[in-house]
Amino acid sequence: xxLDATWDPGGMAPVRTPDPEPGWLSSFALEETRSRVxxxxxxxxxxxxxxxxxxxxxxxxxxxxxxxxxxTRTLVSGRVKHGESIRDALVRHLEKDLGxxxxxxxxxxxxxVTVAEYFPLPGVTPLHDPRQHAVALVYVVPVxxxxxxxxxxxxxxxxxxxxxxxxxxxxxxxxxxGALVRQALAWAGAMGW
Amino acid sequence: xxLDATWDPGGMAPVRTPDPEPGWLSSFALEETRSRVxxxxxxxxxxxxxxxxxxxxxxxxxxxxxxxxxxTRTLVSGRVKHGESIRDALVRHLEKDLGxxxxxxxxxxxxxVTVAEYFPLPGVTPLHDPRQHAVALVYVVPVxxxxxxxxxxxxxxxxxxxxxxxxxxxxxxxxxxGALVRQALAWAGAMGW
Amino acid sequence: xxLDATWDPGGMAPVRTPDPEPGWLSSFALEETRSRVxxxxxxxxxxxxxxxxxxxxxxxxxxxxxxxxxxTRTLVSGRVKHGESIRDALVRHLEKDLGxxxxxxxxxxxxxVTVAEYFPLPGVTPLHDPRQHAVALVYVVPVxxxxxxxxxxxxxxxxxxxxxxxxxxxxxxxxxxGALVRQALAWAGAMGW
Amino acid sequence: xxLDATWDPGGMAPVRTPDPEPGWLSSFALEETRSRVxxxxxxxxxxxxxxxxxxxxxxxxxxxxxxxxxxTRTLVSGRVKHGESIRDALVRHLEKDLGxxxxxxxxxxxxxVTVAEYFPLPGVTPLHDPRQHAVALVYVVPVxxxxxxxxxxxxxxxxxxxxxxxxxxxxxxxxxxGALVRQALAWAGAMGW
Numbered sequence: 001x002x003l004d005a006t007w008d009p010g011g012m013a014p015v016r017t018p019d020p021e022p023g024w025l026s027s028f029a030l031e032e033t034r035s036r037v038x039x040x041x042x043x044x045x046x047x048x049x050x051x052x053x054x055x056x057x058x059x060x061x062x063x064x065x066x067x068x069x070x071x072t073r074t075l076v077s078g079r080v081k082h083g084e085s086i087r088d089a090l091v092r093h094l095e096k097d098l099g100x101x102x103x104x105x106x107x108x109x110x111x112x113v114t115v116a117e118y119f120p121l122p123g124v125t126p127l128h129d130p131r132q133h134a135v136a137l138v139y140v141v142p143v144x145x146x147x148x149x150x151x152x153x154x155x156x157x158x159x160x161x162x163x164x165x166x167x168x169x170x171x172x173x174x175x176x177x178g179a180l181v182r183q184a185l186a187w188a189g190a191m192g193w
Numbered sequence: 194x195x196l197d198a199t200w201d202p203g204g205m206a207p208v209r210t211p212d213p214e215p216g217w218l219s220s221f222a223l224e225e226t227r228s229r230v231x232x233x234x235x236x237x238x239x240x241x242x243x244x245x246x247x248x249x250x251x252x253x254x255x256x257x258x259x260x261x262x263x264x265t266r267t268l269v270s271g272r273v274k275h276g277e278s279i280r281d282a283l284v285r286h287l288e289k290d291l292g293x294x295x296x297x298x299x300x301x302x303x304x305x306v307t308v309a310e311y312f313p314l315p316g317v318t319p320l321h322d323p324r325q326h327a328v329a330l331v332y333v334v335p336v337x338x339x340x341x342x343x344x345x346x347x348x349x350x351x352x353x354x355x356x357x358x359x360x361x362x363x364x365x366x367x368x369x370x371g372a373l374v375r376q377a378l379a380w381a382g383a384m385g386w
Numbered sequence: 387x388x389l390d391a392t393w394d395p396g397g398m399a400p401v402r403t404p405d406p407e408p409g410w411l412s413s414f415a416l417e418e419t420r421s422r423v424x425x426x427x428x429x430x431x432x433x434x435x436x437x438x439x440x441x442x443x444x445x446x447x448x449x450x451x452x453x454x455x456x457x458t459r460t461l462v463s464g465r466v467k468h469g470e471s472i473r474d475a476l477v478r479h480l481e482k483d484l485g486x487x488x489x490x491x492x493x494x495x496x497x498x499v500t501v502a503e504y505f506p507l508p509g510v511t512p513l514h515d516p517r518q519h520a521v522a523l524v525y526v527v528p529v530x531x532x533x534x535x536x537x538x539x540x541x542x543x544x545x546x547x548x549x550x551x552x553x554x555x556x557x558x559x560x561x562x563x564g565a566l567v568r569q570a571l572a573w574a575g576a577m578g579w
Numbered sequence: 580x581x582l583d584a585t586w587d588p589g590g591m592a593p594v595r596t597p598d599p600e601p602g603w604l605s606s607f608a609l610e611e612t613r614s615r616v617x618x619x620x621x622x623x624x625x626x627x628x629x630x631x632x633x634x635x636x637x638x639x640x641x642x643x644x645x646x647x648x649x650x651t652r653t654l655v656s657g658r659v660k661h662g663e664s665i666r667d668a669l670v671r672h673l674e675k676d677l678g679x680x681x682x683x684x685x686x687x688x689x690x691x692v693t694v695a696e697y698f699p700l701p702g703v704t705p706l707h708d709p710r711q712h713a714v715a716l717v718y719v720v721p722v723x724x725x726x727x728x729x730x731x732x733x734x735x736x737x738x739x740x741x742x743x744x745x746x747x748x749x750x751x752x753x754x755x756x757g758a759l760v761r762q763a764l765a766w767a768g769a770m771g772w
Contacts, residue, residue: 053685087631106632186572246492299439379765
């Protein structure tokens with residue numbers, strides 16, 4: 001009943017992997033809440049690193065948008081639930097988007113690489129979410145295992161810092177997330193110069 | 194009408210300075226929202242710095258709790274409103290808690306010193322808020338002007354890093370915020386060793 | 387006597403403002419030291435910020451290179467002397483390069499925006515210094531006063547994040563420092579998107 | 580010939596594991612260099628983390644001082660060589676101090692947890708190195724394998740955040756490094772409160 005096109009408790013995309021615990025916040029309650037307060041998200045930029053920690057490639061998810069039918073690239077992303085810690089939310093969304101064998105290495109500090117502000121009105125920041133005012137804590141997360149994107153995510157593509165720095169590719173990312181990829185690369189000293 | 198004991202749209206304390214724009218979220222709507230999602234806050238540790246940027250003293254607010262009648266020390270703290278940027282929320286709460294002549298120097302980066310998680314159940318983290326699950330982005334903010342705490346905050350006390358590192362003082366801070374002061378001092382390289 | 391073309395105790399550029407305390411390390415001693423250990427530098431990206439801390443413009447120094455005769459853009463930059471603290475080195479080089487009325491706001495934390503590694507051999511990193519292996523701690527420093535570049539620096543130009551993100555301009559910066567400007571903008575959430 | 584008590588190219592301690600490439604800088608050259616410029620170091624706080632990245636324990640090295648005969652606790656620490664990258668220096672010193680099976684997870688960003696300044700004169704900062712002015716980039720490094728301290732380090736002890744926060748233990752650490760452990764714990768949100 002709530003699984004219509006607008007039901008999206010755990011994700012930021014118009015279409016998203018259903019949460020493993022559906023029904024924990026009804027579509028109506030979520031919509032109402034979204035009109036009242038900024039919604040807290042976590043986002044992760046999956047990376048492969050060499051033994052010295054240097055970023056070698058960045059993982060982007062390819063997803064088809066139900067509303068527009070087009071394919072867009074995005075990051076691991078999802079809402080922090082009531083009562084859930086930020087670390088638990090990160091673990092949950094990494095597993096939901098990358099599968100159970102990705103073996104992510106979560107950061108030792110909760111200080112994010114950047115704080116992303118999405119507003120429903122386009123143009124306030126480079127980031128935009130038509131559904132809500134969202135604030136995301138963004139982390140770079142090395143993954144060492146095999147990634148198996150689930151359900152609506154068609155694939156995870158690993159790109160070198162040079163490849164991922166392509167302005168056209170970054171400009172087309174969902175919600176303006178190309179800006180977050182740039183910030184993650186700058187933080188890691190792995191810009192595709 | 195909304196100015197009863199539970200009305201607290203802008204702050205984290207049981208008693209708090211009324212928001213300059215009252216009524217923007219009713220007591221009922223806020224309570225309901227608090228049961229559904231984590232609530233996003235900003236907090237600021239006011240500091241005085243020397244010309245080379247080194248922290249010389251830390252400002253703590255002294256506030257009387259309406260529910261317990263006791264005095265507690267706390268930080269500048271308040272909610273981010275729907276549609277409000279993090280920078281605007283910081284400016285608003287710094288002015289609300291320190292007055293219009295404090296002349297705070299806001300950070301150039303939104304990356305916080307630490308991310309604070311408050312849970313309604315005590316003991317999950319050192320931080321605790323009986324009213325809600327809150328997540329706060331914590332910043333160190335040098336202030337250069339004269340601070341005039343408003344309304345329910347009785348005074349702002351400037352303490353040296355040595356004085357503020359007193360374990361007894363830190364242990365008595367509102368909601369466990371002594372932990373945030375420690376983290377701020379460690380980040381600034383100004384621990385009272 | 388030591389004021390020949392290679393004498394450069396305080397700076398990274400082939401030509402640089404003479405240090406206010408000349409002679410503290412002879413040209414010979416400096417050259418010898420440079421062949422033995424990495425040399426520690428501090429660098430500052432001067433910025434103008436709005437009252438909410440958001441970066442509005444970035445200051446680049448224009449300097450003529452004695453060896454090539456060409457003009458290059460660069461950052462505030464200089465060596466940390468033996469016995470000198472990082473904060474004191476930052477204060478000294480900001481005053482040397484921006485003049486005594488720049489009124490820089492030094493950071494409260496010594497954690498840099500990025501750590502820059504310059505190698506004498508080109509291509510190891512995007513950064514390059516033919517004279518030495520240098521490691522620089524890079525900070526973003528808001529300045530509020532009037533900047534008067536001294537001696538060999540012809541001018542300080544304030545550019546908006548959009549203007550300074552021009553790939554051609556960044557590519558021509560001294561020693562590859564365009565990469566540092568990109569990292570500083572990403573850290574400040576002020577990329578010229 | 581250079582393997583006398585003062586020969587110490589790779590470490591900060593009066594007695595230290597000999598470098599795997601001895602002779603690359605003579606004792607005389609190193610002493611001379613130390614009188615001329617600050618010497619760049621890397622330091623690592625080894626930690627064990629849970630699957631969500633939370634620090635569970637901190638590893639301290641126990642070492643006997645040749646000059647005093649007493650035992651002191653310290654961190655992984657060592658000099659960055661001429662021409663060596665910071666990442667390579669970290670890998671080298673982690674292997675030297677923890678053995679080849681420690682499997683450290685190096686950070687994706689070179690931005691350190693803190694920058695430590697050691698001066699030869701005691702009291703300038705909480706940190707002190709009688710031999711030199713040193714500046715260390717300090718990182719928190721999760722290790723997943725088995726640690727086998729080599730040669731002069733007698734053992735590596737894993738302590739919980741509570742145990743390692745013991746003021747007496749921290750006060751006795753070599754060169755004042757207890758301050759760095761505090762800063763690392765604060766950064767990781769793992770203070771022993």
